[in-house]
Amino acid sequence: MDKKAKIGTAGKCGDKVRSDCYIEIELTKAGGIKTSLQSKVDSMYGDSINDLLIEMCEFFELKNAIITIEDYGALPFTIAARFEAAYKKLFPDDQREFLPEFNKKNLYTTTKDRMRRSRLYLPGNEPKFYPNAGLHNPDAIILDLEDSVAPSEKDASRYLVRNTLCANDFYGAERMVRINQLPRGLDDLHFIVPHNVHVILIPKCESAQTVIDVEEEIKMIKADRNISATIYLMPIIESALGVLKAYEIASSSDKVCALAVGLEDYTADLGVERTNEGRESFYARSAVVNAAKAAGVQAIDTVFSDINDMEGLRASVMEAKSLGFEGKGCIHPRQIQVVHEAFAPTEKEIEKAKKIVLAFEEAEKKGLGVVALGSKMIDAPVVKRAKHTIELALLNGLINKNWKTE
Amino acid sequence: MKLIKNSAQRLVPEVVNGQKQIPFKGVGKYKPDGRIANPPIRSCSFYPEDGNKLVKTLKEALKKAGLKDGMTISTHHHLRNGDAVANLIFDAAHSLGVKNLRWFPSASFPCHSHLLRYLHDGTIHHIEGSMNGPLGKFTSEGKMKGMGVLRSHGGRYQSIQDGEVRIDIAVIAAPTADSFGNANGVQGKSACGGLGFALADSEYADKVIVVTDNLVPFPCVPWQIQGNNVDYVVQVDSLGDPSKIVSGTTEMTKSPDRLLIAEYIAKFMDAAGIVKEGFSYQAGAGGINLAVILFLKEIMKKKGVKARFIRGGSTKYLVELLEDGLTDYILDGQTFDLEAVRSMRDNPNHVMTSPFTSYNYHGKGNFASIVDAAILGATEVDVNFNANVVTHSDGYLLHGIGGWQNCLFSKCTILAIPSFRDRIPVILDEVTTLCGPGELIDVIVTERGIAINPRRKDLIEETMNSGLPIRSIKEIQKEVYEICGGPPAKPNVDKSKVVAIVKWVDGTVLDSVYKIK
Numbered sequence: 001m002d003k004k005a006k007i008g009t010a011g012k013c014g015d016k017v018r019s020d021c022y023i024e025i026e027l028t029k030a031g032g033i034k035t036s037l038q039s040k041v042d043s044m045y046g047d048s049i050n051d052l053l054i055e056m057c058e059f060f061e062l063k064n065a066i067i068t069i070e071d072y073g074a075l076p077f078t079i080a081a082r083f084e085a086a087y088k089k090l091f092p093d094d095q096r097e098f099l100p101e102f103n104k105k106n107l108y109t110t111t112k113d114r115m116r117r118s119r120l121y122l123p124g125n126e127p128k129f130y131p132n133a134g135l136h137n138p139d140a141i142i143l144d145l146e147d148s149v150a151p152s153e154k155d156a157s158r159y160l161v162r163n164t165l166c167a168n169d170f171y172g173a174e175r176m177v178r179i180n181q182l183p184r185g186l187d188d189l190h191f192i193v194p195h196n197v198h199v200i201l202i203p204k205c206e207s208a209q210t211v212i213d214v215e216e217e218i219k220m221i222k223a224d225r226n227i228s229a230t231i232y233l234m235p236i237i238e239s240a241l242g243v244l245k246a247y248e249i250a251s252s253s254d255k256v257c258a259l260a261v262g263l264e265d266y267t268a269d270l271g272v273e274r275t276n277e278g279r280e281s282f283y284a285r286s287a288v289v290n291a292a293k294a295a296g297v298q299a300i301d302t303v304f305s306d307i308n309d310m311e312g313l314r315a316s317v318m319e320a321k322s323l324g325f326e327g328k329g330c331i332h333p334r335q336i337q338v339v340h341e342a343f344a345p346t347e348k349e350i351e352k353a354k355k356i357v358l359a360f361e362e363a364e365k366k367g368l369g370v371v372a373l374g375s376k377m378i379d380a381p382v383v384k385r386a387k388h389t390i391e392l393a394l395l396n397g398l399i400n401k402n403w404k405t406e
Numbered sequence: 407m408k409l410i411k412n413s414a415q416r417l418v419p420e421v422v423n424g425q426k427q428i429p430f431k432g433v434g435k436y437k438p439d440g441r442i443a444n445p446p447i448r449s450c451s452f453y454p455e456d457g458n459k460l461v462k463t464l465k466e467a468l469k470k471a472g473l474k475d476g477m478t479i480s481t482h483h484h485l486r487n488g489d490a491v492a493n494l495i496f497d498a499a500h501s502l503g504v505k506n507l508r509w510f511p512s513a514s515f516p517c518h519s520h521l522l523r524y525l526h527d528g529t530i531h532h533i534e535g536s537m538n539g540p541l542g543k544f545t546s547e548g549k550m551k552g553m554g555v556l557r558s559h560g561g562r563y564q565s566i567q568d569g570e571v572r573i574d575i576a577v578i579a580a581p582t583a584d585s586f587g588n589a590n591g592v593q594g595k596s597a598c599g600g601l602g603f604a605l606a607d608s609e610y611a612d613k614v615i616v617v618t619d620n621l622v623p624f625p626c627v628p629w630q631i632q633g634n635n636v637d638y639v640v641q642v643d644s645l646g647d648p649s650k651i652v653s654g655t656t657e658m659t660k661s662p663d664r665l666l667i668a669e670y671i672a673k674f675m676d677a678a679g680i681v682k683e684g685f686s687y688q689a690g691a692g693g694i695n696l697a698v699i700l701f702l703k704e705i706m707k708k709k710g711v712k713a714r715f716i717r718g719g720s721t722k723y724l725v726e727l728l729e730d731g732l733t734d735y736i737l738d739g740q741t742f743d744l745e746a747v748r749s750m751r752d753n754p755n756h757v758m759t760s761p762f763t764s765y766n767y768h769g770k771g772n773f774a775s776i777v778d779a780a781i782l783g784a785t786e787v788d789v790n791f792n793a794n795v796v797t798h799s800d801g802y803l804l805h806g807i808g809g810w811q812n813c814l815f816s817k818c819t820i821l822a823i824p825s826f827r828d829r830i831p832v833i834l835d836e837v838t839t840l841c842g843p844g845e846l847i848d849v850i851v852t853e854r855g856i857a858i859n860p861r862r863k864d865l866i867e868e869t870m871n872s873g874l875p876i877r878s879i880k881e882i883q884k885e886v887y888e889i890c891g892g893p894p895a896k897p898n899v900d901k902s903k904v905v906a907i908v909k910w911v912d913g914t915v916l917d918s919v920y921k922i923k
Contacts, residue, residue, distance in 0.1 A: 018828055019828050019829070040828065041800075041828070041829045041830060041894070042800075043799075043800040043801065043895060043897055043898050044799055044800065044829075044830065044894030044895050044897075045829060045890070045891065045894060045895070046895075047895065048891055048892065072828065073827070073828025073829040073830065074828075074829065075829055075889060075890065075891065076891040128828075131826075131889050132662075132663050132853055135663070135666065135853050135854065136662060136666065169885075169889070332662065333662035333663075333666075334662050334665060397873070
């Protein structure tokens with residue numbers, strides 16, 4: 001005991017910290033549990049914070065310790081995550097998990113071909129961004145354990161992301177997590193797979209084997225925890241090698257729902273600068289689109305990193321759309337609406353899609369095997385695309401639900 | 407201390423700092439009588455014929471004005487957090503050994519925490535105005551000798567007019583003045599915009615001192631303050647820190663949640679039929695408010711309509727509307743950035759207003775109720791649409807009322823508030839301190855949805871099919887309580903010790919602020 005660490009800490013402190021806390025657990029030999037709380041919400045939630053700390057001490061059978069907490073308005077699931085991270089620094093082998101109650105609003109599932117126009121990245125160690133992210137209506141929210149988390153915070157962020165998946169309301173957005181590169185990423189899965197995650201993003205993917213490794217690990221955890229919901233995978237191509245292996249990756253598993261491209265790392269790998277025009281990445285983006293389509297999955301574009309340049313973002317999405325991408329990464333909630341608008345079909349596209357869908361339904365009603373619009377024959381992929389266009393138009397409020405009868 | 411229940415079911419003291427009070431009787435229920443107060447008769451024979459009222463130092467001017475124990479000294483917040491003058495006054499008073507002064511500012515700022523020492527040593531007895539930041543904390547902890555009195559800008563004018571507050575000496579910090587005492591705020595290195603808040607003081611105070619760092623030869627034009635009301639003029643090197651008086655530019659919020667609230671407000675105003683040719687609204691300089699201007703601008707352009715006037719809180723964003731022809735007038739109560747100061751100076755359609763024109767209770771009408779919509783903030787609201795702007799949920803007094811209470815009289819009063827701040831829920835069962843009765847608050851807009859006061863059936867009907875997230879206030883409250891881990895505990899205050907009172911616009915007492923335990 002004496003050789004082991006006596007003090008475990010986790011969280012953030014300082015004047016600029018908001019909605020987070022810093023917890024220090026110091027093991028003592030006697031004296032029971034002593035808590036010391038400094039909080040900007042002391043008069044409102046001081047008792048509730050103390051109750052939570054005591055409950056966690058009982059859960060982990062911690063008998064003698066001094067617990068110091070500096071709180072900056074952290075929500076309960078954050079406090080619990082920080083406590084557990086501090087505790088696990090002292091007892092890394094303890095397998096018990098203190099889980100917040102699962103928010104029933106998060107029980108929904110997803111589908112493989114769900115719309116993924118926008119996906120909002122949230123750093124995996126910044127709790128202040130979580131409660132309101134879903135209010136901005138992204139198609140998906142990504143809790144990121146990878147590049148946005150400092151190496152020293154990797155462990156702590158797992159507890160926070162896990163608790164966020166449990167307690168935070170995602171307001172119907174698809175629930176995604178970007179894990180770390182393997183092998184760490186495989187360990188990450190244990191913190192997220194049991195909590196109704198919909199899609200796992202696999203960063204810097206360079207081979208089918210990586211996807212298979214992730215799928216196998218998920219399968220194991222699911223069997224272990226008796227989970228039935230399908231968890232989809234979105235490999236991210238971020239290197240020259242990844243681009244060459246894009247089709248192999250996209251077709252590696254039927255759980256792959258989309259293939260994404262990440263250009264920051266890709267341009268670094270090429271040794272070139274990333275420009276707004278993007279000529280240096282044209283090949284990579286087209287290759288990813290082509291591989292995705294060949295494998296029958298969605299192609300998803302990289303993020304647009306200047307959050308003040310909305311017109312630049314709009315142009316970038318229009319270009320992505322013209323290349324065949326169906327989604328774009330967002331790093332700020334205000335980008336979401338612009339992305340949705342830019343992916344929205346034009347009036348001309350909508351009118352054409354309406355005619356095709358109506359003609360198709362008419363043909364179905366009459367039991368005709370072939371659909372014709374005027375003198376033109378229409379085949380299945382065209383009908384599928386038209387239906388997709390109608391769906392997008394509906395989502396953007398460009399047509400009415402009852403457009404067929406109008 | 408005897409407390410009685412007013413018509414809002416709030417306990418308020420009957421006597422405050424020795425003055426008998428009237429408890430709040432309901433909105434529009436209290437009818438004052440008697441006559442408006444007058445300053446003592448003065449005669450031009452006793453003022454210099456050449457019009458030169460210059461006195462060498464502020465201390466000398468205060469002495470000449472007869473400064474003595476127990477007097478009421480008024481100041482104004484045009485210079486905001488850059489003001490050095492209020493501090494200089496009490497430095498002088500302290501060095502003269504004067505005690506028990508009543509400070510009557512139109513608002514205080516963190517720069518005035520310098521005055522804490524004079525509250526401690528008895529130079530200042532108490533503050534009637536606003537107690538912001540450190541001064542609010544001091545008051546909340548029960549350290550002020552007298553009881554604080556919080557008034558709206560309109561209520562301040564009312565209290566001067568009906569004699570509730572008699573100002574012995576008014577000190578007006580003026581960015582430009584002549585030796586006769588004519589003064590304005592639109593010229594000079596400390597330019598701050600209009601000087602409307604000092605108008606009542608200049609007319610009603612026994613003695614008026616103008617302090618300037620830009621003395622010009624007679625006449626100082628425009629004269630926002632008339633020298634005919636002024637006793638002494640003092641020239642100083644500097645009125646304060648110009649960078650804190652006005653900002654170079656007021657910055658738009660980048661917070662996605664605040665932008666969402668602003669977008670909802672603009673869309674709501676449109677859906678409710680407010681945004682039409684010739685409409686009016688009250689803008690402000692807060693983050694959400696600035697963003698509302700931009701969203702409204704887009705809607706106005708798209709619809710091809712313009713406003714007749716916008717009340718502000720003027721900033722470069724309002725000036726752009728004026729210069730783009732999207733409003734005929736800016737009626738300016740307070741000027742926040744250099745662009746707005748320039749506009750007021752150069753554009754006759756950018757008009758200075760005062761609490762008299764905009765908010766005054768004893769006037770024969772005022773502008774506030776003519777405005778189609780007002781967008782305001784709050785620290786807390788409750789499920790009955792009552793709102794608080796002066797205390798936080800921990801019970802601490804931290805803000806003044808400003809023109810907030812007065813603006814509630816607009817045709818559609820909208821509160822723009824985040825549904826919680828960090829872990830602090832903003833929609834409660836009952837507000838900590840009542841500043842605005844719910845019957846005057848029509849809409850509460852949060853990032854989680856828009857709650858319309860059930861009294862406003864017309865607004866509910868107009869916006870029902872707008873696609874906007876219209877929800878009941880209790881539903882939003884419930885969601886936020888779930889996020890924050892249940893309702894917050896009530897502030898830990900001593901209900902037997904009132905440290906300040908909140909006045910309603912008519913001078914009656916609306917609520918009490920209690921000592922923190």
